[in-house]
Amino acid sequence: QVQLVESGGGSVQAGGSLRLSCAASGHTFSRYAMAWFRQSPGKERELVAWITWLGTTSHVDSVKGRFTASKDNAKNMVYLQMNSLKPEDTAVYYCAASLRTRPGTSSYDYDYWGQGTQVTVSS
Numbered sequence: 001q002v003q004l005v006e007s008g009g010g011s012v013q014a015g016g017s018l019r020l021s022c023a024a025s026g027h028t029f030s031r032y033a034m035a036w037f038r039q040s041p042g043k044e045r046e047l048v049a050w051i052t053w054l055g056t057t058s059h060v061d062s063v064k065g066r067f068t069a070s071k072d073n074a075k076n077m078v079y080l081q082m083n084s085l086k087p088e089d090t091a092v093y094y095c096a097a098s099l100r101t102r103p104g105t106s107s108y109d110y111d112y113w114g115q116g117t118q119v120t121v122s123s
Contacts, residue, residue, distance in 0.1 A: 001026060001112070002024050002025060002026035002028075002029060002032060002097050002112050003024070003025040003026070003112070004022055004023070004024050004025075004095045004096070004097060004112055004113060004114035005022070005023045005114055005115070006020060006021065006022050006093065006094065006095050006114040006115065006116060006117040007020070007021050007022075007023070007117060008020040008021045008117060009092075009093060009117030009118045009119045010118075010119070010120070011120040011121075011122065012085055012119075012120075012121055012122070013121070013122050013123075014085060014086055014087055014121055014122065014123050015084060015085065016085050016121070017081070017082060017083045017084075017085065018082045018085065018119060019079060019080070019081050019082070020036070020079065020080040020082065020093055020095075020117060020119075021077060021078070021079055022034070022036075022077065022078040022079070022080075022095030022114060023076065023077055024076045024077070024078065024095075024097065025076070026076070029073060029076045030053065030073040031053050031099070032053060032097040032098060032099060032112075033050065033051065033052050033053050033097070033098040033099075033100065033101075033102075033103050034050065034051045034069075034071055034078045034095065034096070034097055034098075035047060035048075035049065035050035035051070035095075035096045035097075035098070035103070035110060036048040036049045036050075036069055036078075036080045036093060036094070036095060036096075037093070037094045037096055037107060037110075038089075038091035038092065038093045038094070038119075039091055039092050039094070039116075040090060040091040040092075043091075045094070045107050046060075047060060047105045047106075047107075048060055048063055048067065048069075048080070048093070049063065049067060049068075049069035049080060050069070050103070050105075051069055051070070051071045051078070052102070053101070055071065057069050057070065057071075062088075063082075063089075066082065066083050066084045066085075067080060067081065067082050067083070068080070068081045068083075069081075078095055080093065082119070085119075085121045086121060087121045087122065087123045088121075089119060089121050090119060090120050090121050091118075091119060092116040092117065092118050092119075093116060093117055093118075093119055094113055094114055094116045095113070095114040096110035096112065096113050096114070097110060097111060097112040097113075098110045098111055098112075099111055
């Protein structure tokens with residue numbers, strides 16, 4: 001089992017940057033696939049970026065080139081560096097962990113969740 005705690009959210013103007021962090025507990029952290037999701041009011045939770053347990057990182061098209069997810073197994077940390085932020089990036093961002101070898105893009109593929117951190121981007 002793993003517990004996840006996000007931090008680093010806040011309010012920025014369009015074009016600004018934020019770095020989200022996710023601290024994970026549990027000595028088997030390296031075996032988990034990790035992901036960042038986000039959810040805006042009235043919308044479904046959507047996948048933003050994911051990292052396989054082997055360390056391969058992928059990002060959805062809407063954030064590609066602007067966001068970078070990374071994982072530090074030695075520190076039990078996952079990060080999401082967000083640059084060139086846009087108002088449409090405003091959402092609650094969640095860190096998630098999956099025991100599946102190849103989790104899909106659905107939130108149902110992820111077993112553990114953090115409490116979320118708010119990101120607000122003003123124009």
